[in-house]
Amino acid sequence: MSGPAYPLPLIAVILSCSIALIGLICAVLLPSRRKIRDWQATHCLVTGGSSGIGKEVVRNLISRGGKEITIVARNKAKLSAAQKEFTTYARSRPNQSSAPTVIHVLSLDLSLDFGVIEESINKHVAETSAITNLFLCAGSALARVATDTPPTSYHSMMSSNFYTCTTLIKILLPSLAASGTSSNPSSILITSSAAGQIGIYGYTAYSASKFALKGYSDALRLELAGKACNLTIAFPPNTDTPGFEEENKGKPEVTKYIEDGAGLWTAESVGDGMVDAVAKGYGFKYFGVDGWMLHNVTAGMGEVDNVGDFVVQVFFGGLLRFIGICYGWMFRGIAKKAAK
Numbered sequence: 001m002s003g004p005a006y007p008l009p010l011i012a013v014i015l016s017c018s019i020a021l022i023g024l025i026c027a028v029l030l031p032s033r034r035k036i037r038d039w040q041a042t043h044c045l046v047t048g049g050s051s052g053i054g055k056e057v058v059r060n061l062i063s064r065g066g067k068e069i070t071i072v073a074r075n076k077a078k079l080s081a082a083q084k085e086f087t088t089y090a091r092s093r094p095n096q097s098s099a100p101t102v103i104h105v106l107s108l109d110l111s112l113d114f115g116v117i118e119e120s121i122n123k124h125v126a127e128t129s130a131i132t133n134l135f136l137c138a139g140s141a142l143a144r145v146a147t148d149t150p151p152t153s154y155h156s157m158m159s160s161n162f163y164t165c166t167t168l169i170k171i172l173l174p175s176l177a178a179s180g181t182s183s184n185p186s187s188i189l190i191t192s193s194a195a196g197q198i199g200i201y202g203y204t205a206y207s208a209s210k211f212a213l214k215g216y217s218d219a220l221r222l223e224l225a226g227k228a229c230n231l232t233i234a235f236p237p238n239t240d241t242p243g244f245e246e247e248n249k250g251k252p253e254v255t256k257y258i259e260d261g262a263g264l265w266t267a268e269s270v271g272d273g274m275v276d277a278v279a280k281g282y283g284f285k286y287f288g289v290d291g292w293m294l295h296n297v298t299a300g301m302g303e304v305d306n307v308g309d310f311v312v313q314v315f316f317g318g319l320l321r322f323i324g325i326c327y328g329w330m331f332r333g334i335a336k337k338a339a340k
């Protein structure tokens with residue numbers, strides 16, 4: 001007889017122990033996800049819900065049988081068109097086992113003073129019902145290199161992408177936290193961007209405002225511990241929306257080249273993906289393989305959503321970092337070439 005007597009059982013024991021250990025670590029470390037089970041008990045408020053990703057979020061919420069939805073946007077004409085379209089859609093939704101979703105609209109400039117926004121939201125809530133789920137989809141993008149970015153654009157990016165979120169969360173968080181239960185949690189969705197995970201050439205102002213949302217949500221997540229209110233932050237790549245067409249005007253070629261690598265997603269797939277993540281109680285929503293790598297390489301000290309991400313971050317973090325360094329070299333190479 002040749003060779004060691006016990007190799008196979010030994011390997012099996014080591015493997016089983018490792019899997020059991022990983023399982024145990026995951027069970028202790030992974031937060032238990034609270035799913036939203038009863039959409040019919042919800043009143044969702046969606047910012048930017050009259051076009052682009054926000055509009056697809058509204059459509060998805062209607063198809064889930066949400067009770068009430070309030071769409072917040074500035075443009076009154078767009079809002080009433082959306083209200084008409086969605087009311088018809090809600091009434092024609094197939095397999096209705098509940099009353100069609102009621103669509104409210106609220107025309108509001110979210111860059112106004114805090115007090116004005118608070119008064120308008122409180123008045124709306126008093127006339128309708130308490131908000132149980134908040135979807136923050138409003139935002140805009142400016143793509144210019146730093147030397148071409150007017151100083152005011154840093155303020156406008158922070159205003160439309162960051163303060164819109166912090167203002168509404170400040171106003172609604174007490175009632176959101178109070179309205180959730182462990183079997184039907186309330187929820188907040190914050191829309192960041194893949195450019196809120198890595199700095200991208202031409203996005204000094206935009207990336208900064210989207211990075212701010214990541215820091216804000218990491219801190220807020222801790223404050224929500226023990227409350228029946230989920231927080232999801234989404235990092236979409238380029239998405240085919242009217243806003244994307246607008247931002248492309250004057251966008252540096254290098255920016256286009258870099259972000260095109262992650263593809264152009266439909267507003268429907270991004271909107272659906274975001275609502276799905278909220279419904280399942282995920283903390284993070286990323287899109288595609290690039291999004292997956294980006295999320296895991298930039299995870300830092302944040303929470304882990306699932307076993308797959310846990311294993312990748314803990315055991316393959318070094319490999320991902322190496323791939324990230326290679327991407328960094330490539331992006332710098334593209335920028336250098338353009339500079340010449």
Ligand SMILES: CCCCCCCCCCCCCCC[C@@H](O)[C@@H](N)CO
Nearest residue numbers: 141193194237238259262290293297324
């Ligand atoms: C470890 C591997 C890292 C993989 C890196 C992949 C980089 C992919 C870069 C994606 C950029 C997407 C930028 C999205 C910008 C939009 O938010 C903006 N155009 C708004 O519409």
